[in-house]
Amino acid sequence: xxxxxxxxxxxxxxxxxxxxxxxxxxxxxxxxxxxxxxxxxxxxxxxxxxxxxxxxxxxxxxxxxxxxxxxxxxxxxxxxxxxxxxxxxxxxxxxxxxxxxxxxxxxxxxxxxxxxxxxxxxxxxxxxxxxxxxxxxxxxxxxxxxxxxxxxxxxxxxxxxxxxxxxxxxxxxxxxxxxxxxxxxxxxxxxxxxxxxxxxxxxxxxxxxxxxxxxxxxxxxxxxxxxxxxxxxxxxxxxxxxxxxxxxxxxxxxxxxxxxxxxxxxxxxxxxxxxxxxxxxxxxxxxxxxxxxxxxxxxxxxxxxxxxxxxxxxxxxxxxxxxxxxxxxxxxxxxxxxxxxxxxxxxxxxxxxxxxxxxxxxxxxxxxxxxxxxxxxxxxxxxxxxxxxxxxxxxxxxxxxxxxxxxxxxxxxxxxxxxxxxxxxxxxxxxxxxxxxxxxxxxxxxxxxxxxxxxxxxxxxxxxxxxxxxxxxxxxxxxxxxxxxxxxxxxxxxxxxxxxxxxxxxxxxxxxxxxxxxxxxxxxxxxxxxxxxxxxxxxxxxxxxxxxxxxxxxxxxxxxxxxxxxxxxxxxxxxxxxxxxxxxxxxxxxxxxxxxxxxxxxxxxxxxxxxxxx
Amino acid sequence: xxxxxxxxxxxxxxxxxxxxxxxxxxxxxxxxxxxxxxxxxxxxxxxxxxxxxxxxxxxxxxxxxxxxxxxxxxxxxxxxxxxxxxxxxxxxxxxxxxxxxxxxxxxxxxxxxxxxxxxxxxxxxxxxxxxxxxxxxxxxxxxxxxxxxxxxxxxxxxxxxxxxxxxxxxxxxxxxxxxxxxxxxxxxxxxxxxxxxxxxxxxxxxxxxxxxxxxxxxxxxxxxxxxxxxxxxxxx
Numbered sequence: 047x048x049x050x051x052x053x054x055x056x057x058x059x060x061x062x063x064x065x066x067x068x069x070x071x072x073x074x075x076x077x078x079x080x081x082x083x084x085x086x087x088x089x090x091x092x093x094x095x096x097x098x099x100x101x102x103x104x105x106x107x108x109x110x111x112x113x114x115x116x117x118x119x120x121x122x123x124x125x126x127x128x129x130x131x132x133x134x135x136x137x138x139x140x141x142x143x144x145x146x147x148x149x150x151x152x153x154x155x156x157x158x159x160x161x162x163x164x165x166x167x168x169x170x171x172x173x174x175x176x177x178x179x180x181x182x183x184x185x186x187x188x189x190x191x192x193x194x195x196x197x198x199x200x201x202x203x204x205x206x207x208x209x210x211x212x213x214x215x216x217x218x219x220x221x222x223x224x225x226x227x228x229x230x231x232x233x234x235x236x237x238x239x240x241x242x243x244x245x246x247x248x249x250x251x252x253x254x255x256x257x258x259x260x261x262x263x264x265x266x267x268x269x270x271x272x273x274x275x276x277x278x279x280x281x282x283x284x285x286x287x288x289x290x291x292x293x294x295x296x297x298x299x300x301x302x303x304x305x306x307x308x309x310x311x312x313x314x315x316x317x318x319x320x321x322x323x324x325x326x327x328x329x330x331x332x333x334x335x336x337x338x339x340x341x342x343x344x345x346x347x348x349x350x351x352x353x354x355x356x357x358x359x360x361x362x363x364x365x366x367x368x369x370x371x372x373x374x375x376x377x378x379x380x381x382x383x384x385x386x387x388x389x390x391x392x393x394x395x396x397x398x399x400x401x402x403x404x405x406x407x408x409x410x411x412x413x414x415x416x417x418x419x420x421x422x423x424x425x426x427x428x429x430x431x432x433x434x435x436x437x438x439x440x441x442x443x444x445x446x447x448x449x450x451x452x453x454x455x456x457x458x459x460x461x462x463x464x465x466x467x468x469x470x471x472x473x474x475x476x477x478x479x480x481x482x483x484x485x486x487x488x489x490x491x492x493x494x495x496x497x498x499x500x501x502x503x504x505x506x507x508x509x510x511x512x513x514x515x516x517x518x519x520x521x522x523x524x525x526x527x528x529x530x531x532x533x534x535x536x537x538x539x540x541x542x543x544x545x546x547x548x549x550x551x552x553x554x555x556x557x558x559x560x561x562x563x564x565x566x567x568x569x570x571x572x573x574x575x576x577x578x579x580x581x582x583x584x585x586x587x588x589x590x591x592x593x594x595x596x597x598x599x600x601x602x603x604x605x606x607x608x609x610x611x612x613x614x615x616x617x618x619x620x621x622x623x624x625x626x627x628x629x630x631x632x633x634x635x636x637x638x639x640x641x642x643x644x645x646x647x648x649x650x651x652x653x654x655x656x657x658x659x660x
Numbered sequence: 661x662x663x664x665x666x667x668x669x670x671x672x673x674x675x676x677x678x679x680x681x682x683x684x685x686x687x688x689x690x691x692x693x694x695x696x697x698x699x700x701x702x703x704x705x706x707x708x709x710x711x712x713x714x715x716x717x718x719x720x721x722x723x724x725x726x727x728x729x730x731x732x733x734x735x736x737x738x739x740x741x742x743x744x745x746x747x748x749x750x751x752x753x754x755x756x757x758x759x760x761x762x763x764x765x766x767x768x769x770x771x772x773x774x775x776x777x778x779x780x781x782x783x784x785x786x787x788x789x790x791x792x793x794x795x796x797x798x799x800x801x802x803x804x805x806x807x808x809x810x811x812x813x814x815x816x817x818x819x820x821x822x823x824x825x826x827x828x829x830x831x832x833x834x835x836x837x838x839x840x841x842x843x844x845x846x847x848x849x850x851x852x853x854x855x856x857x858x859x860x861x862x863x864x865x866x867x868x869x870x871x872x873x874x875x876x877x878x879x880x881x882x883x884x885x886x887x888x889x890x891x892x893x894x895x896x
Contacts (some may be wrong), residue, residue: 584742
């Protein structure tokens with residue numbers, strides 16, 4: 047057995063050229079074959095790729111999908127985001143617990159099943175959803191969850207759970223997934239039909255500088271949320287010194303409530319790959335990487351086939367479209383469960399086989415990125431827009447929006463939560479939130495979270511605000527909350543997410559989010575007082591201002607937004623005599639540890655409570 | 661000073677050299693920018709965020725940001741003072757810091773920062789995490805309770821000792837300093853003379869058998885606050 051393990055690891059490392067920068071692929075493969083990357087495996091890998099053991103341990107312990115203890119043959123990861131919870135994930139969880147006889151975070155004694163929670167898997171439009179190994183299982187309820195376990199016990203093959211495939215390419219032989227696209231409104235840019243090769247040929251008729259100028263003239267800005275002008279990013283990357291340059295497509299969409307990349311990758315991967323190729327031509331790169339989040343592993347084989355088809359048509363590879371000297375190819379880099387890797391410098395670290403921690407800037411990736419080379423990291427949607435710019439020309443492209451200044455083209459919104467038709471809506475920039483809600487059947491909303499937990503919480507009085515870079519800039523997540531929802535519960539869950547996903551590199555994000563959550567929960571449990579509101583504001587202010595990357599710079603937003611726009615959600619929970627008074631002393635909590643030690647069950651505190659109530 | 665430039669820090673105009681960081685330029689001019697994870701001779705980390713300043717209105721870590729001509733830096737303002745105070749308090753409640761019986765007391769940079777900022781007790785609730793100690797090594801003791809995750813040992817071991825004894829493992833609240841062995845420091849090539857041992861700003865990495873050798877009252881920060889040496893340069 048030990049020899050066998052040695053052999054497997056040896057083979058895996060060799061297949062990756064014993065290259066330490068391919069560590070992500072190596073540990074993922076070892077995890078898949080051996081169900082974990084244990085102490086011995088870490089030693090063997092470190093030796094094979096000539097790195098330090100603790101570097102391997104650092105990587106394995108960073109990513110949620112990797113483990114140093116054996117996981118079950120089948121790992122069920124139930125999505126724990128707030129939208130899934132609203133759709134009943136707790137009933138699914140209960141069914142899974144009782145069927146398997148284990149709790150979340152545990153593996154059955156026979157080693158067959160592991161149960162785990164996981165942050166948003168990009169299926170909020172068909173929640174509650176889970177990943178069974180790589181297979182997404184959607185629209186679960188307690189009955190289907192029980193049936194799923196019964197079936198799995200019989201065949202132990204997650205792919206057999208798919209009895210009805212979804213629409214479009216979800217039915218492709220290499221996908222065969224039950225996932226539905228829920229593409230409710232296809233716009234004229236991202237989801238318009240693609241004519242394979244057209245945009246690349248048009249680009250090759252121009253010089254690289256002209257291509258960059260076209261992207262600038264089209265006023266294309268990054269669609270991941272930050273809105274940096276794409277042409278400018280390319281110009282910097284093109285101008286930077288370096289032999290090897292790189293273009294990376296960021297398909298690590300992990301912002302809860304976002305699932306647009308899932309549908310783009312399923313239905314318009316040709317548009318994405320064309321955009322990457324054009325970017326490669328423009329900046330002078332011959333290597334492209336698609337960083338694909340682990341949650342979308344079910345699309346990998348299909349995407350590899352699309353890449354192969356493009357190679358066969360000379361749209362990738364050497365002398366593309368017969369242009370001597372223009373060589374460009376794309377590889378897929380799988381992630382392993384880390385939201386932070388959506389941050390471009392963390393993503394680059396991950397591509398290099400490191401812990402997905404953001405880097406200090408400067409230097410920026412345009413100067414010093416992947417393997418030290420100038421690198422442009424673009425969002426999947428942005429690269430799809432590039433293809434459109436080349437197809438129709440920058441003038442036509444910039445007129446596709448509704449004419450709001452500074453925002454050209456369309457935006458793909460992922461709408462979920464309390465609405466009748468959750469799904470993807472590609473709308474022109476400048477569309478009001480109200481009309482978006484009308485389209486999705488969510489006009490009764492009491493609050494809307496635009497841009498995911500790190501974005502903005504919007505109150506009904508603001509529904510006439512517009513989706514665009516100068517007003518409601520968003521990566522695309524739109525979560526709808528009805529009057530029935532407890533907004534402070536939502537805030538608390540969002541903070542759970544940030545605590546879970548913080549890389550822990552910097553103090554304010556690592557500690558501050560825990561402290562924010564503690565105080566929000568204290569208020570939720572009616573133990574807060576009015577001084578806690580200033581406490582939260584000040585703490586949130588420091589976390590936002592001093593955190594090192596976008597995660598901590600935005601994680602307090604749900605707290606600040608609710609304090610500003612929904613103050614009643616807090617004050618209604620304050621004790622009546624709470625003005626300036628200290629929070630009521632929680633005797634039970636304070637004596638909990640001591641009581642556990644002496645095996646005394648709540649006798650004293652119960653008596654006190656009875657006293658108080660009586 | 662052919663390549664020199666000037667920058668402004670809190671209304672003082674100082675000269676700076678290309679390639680310097682904001683923190684280095686300030687220090688050369690006798691201005692102390694508080695810091696914890698930074699240590700001379702190590703690659704800047706930008707991790708603790710104590711040195712965050714506003715540069716042309718934008719927050720930046722002074723230890724990582726190179727100077728550019730004419731930059732305007734806000735360092736010792738009431739609001740930056742308050743942000744730093746909160747960060748230091750966060751570090752105190754995050755770990756288990758018991759100064760009264762810690763061998764590092766008086767020589768500890770975290771404690772010294774707390775005194776400089778007038779922190780008597782943190783405003784945040786103590787987290788009381790369960791953390792381990794590693795006494796396996798004959799000459800070195802690791803107490804994770806006191807670790808502030810500054811990465812100074814990691815950088816010193818890698819860059820100065822050429823050993824890579826340490827690296828972070830885990831993430832977020834589970835992040836901790838791991839050693840280049842299955843579990844114990846004794847199974848690495850760590851040595852008591854390593855720069856990594858000296859680099860620890862707190863009492864997380866200590867040498868054995870020399871505890872309390874310097875009496876209280878004669879320790880590094882017993883008479884003047886941390887940073888006073890840098891500020892004294894300006895007056896001299």
